[in-house]
Amino acid sequence: MMWITAYAGYSISRLLLPLLSFFYALFDFSAKRYIREFRTRLGVSTNFTDYYRQFNNFGTSLIDRYFYMFDDKDHFTYERVNERIITGQLDKGNGAILLGAHIGDWQMAGSVLDETIPKPINLLRFDVDSDEVKKLSNKAPKKRNINYITISGESPSTVIEIVNALKRGEVVCLLGDRVLGGQQSEKVPFMGAYASFPTGPFAIAAATNVPLIPFFSIKTGYRKYTFIAYEPISVRYSSLEQKKSAINDAMLQYVKILEDIVSKYPYQWYNFYKFWD
Secondary structure: OHHHHHHHOHHHHHHHHHHHHHHHHHHOHHHHHHHHHHHHHHOOOOOHHHHHHHHHHHHHHHHHHHHHHOOOHHHOEEEEEOHHHHHHHHOOOOOEEEEEOOEEOHHHHHHHHOOOOOOOEEEEEEOOOOHHHHHHHHHOOOOOOEEEEEEOOOOHHHHHHHHHHHHOOOEEEEEOOOOOOOOOEEEEEEOOEEEEEEOHHHHHHHHHOOOEEEEEEEEEEOOEEEEEEOOOEOOOOOOHHHHHHHHHHHHHHHHHHHHHHHHHOHHHEOOOOOOEO
């Protein structure tokens, strides 16, 4: 989808998207299986239209993200909800950790924050991203405050980069809903069944004493998005024996918020794989 967008332009990409969405809704049996499982846990039925909407929304987010990255931002409108929570945390001088998920378009949220947040913003980019995606991202105009940290599993160098960014009082954007490679994880209840969530973001919050701020970027209309920040989640403990319990409690708080946002915007959930254990 990204390479089509790069060479065809916004209007042509949007014209082609319904055809691609229709194709995936017909033939991507693996993704359809997991969409159906997700919707079953929501307590709703699934038909062809639901598959189509899910794929079409995903494609739209990729197109919008690409054009926003390439400074077409004047054609987008963005509502900010509770951005004061982030600025308030930054005023304390020890950085801010934003914890997102694969719902809506979290990468666009980072770019939008660049316009109003005076501190550098560090976005994590998974090493499993395709070469095409990386090339297109690297071609995008370099925004003043946007940095990329490439991660693979739980590399010590990645953690060091994150901690150093926080020490400089910067923003670090993490994802809390997907476990990759050798990442440590914990099973917690999510939408009526247990699912594995990475413990890394919560361990970093515990080690740095910087609270996690859940944040989501939701598409609410044509070229229109809403950025939502939630009250900070602190990971506090007074002894090593309490650390695991403190991390688990923080994870449960985050997952509860994620459940709420997913229930409100089910067609913007983009974890097309076996999510539940």
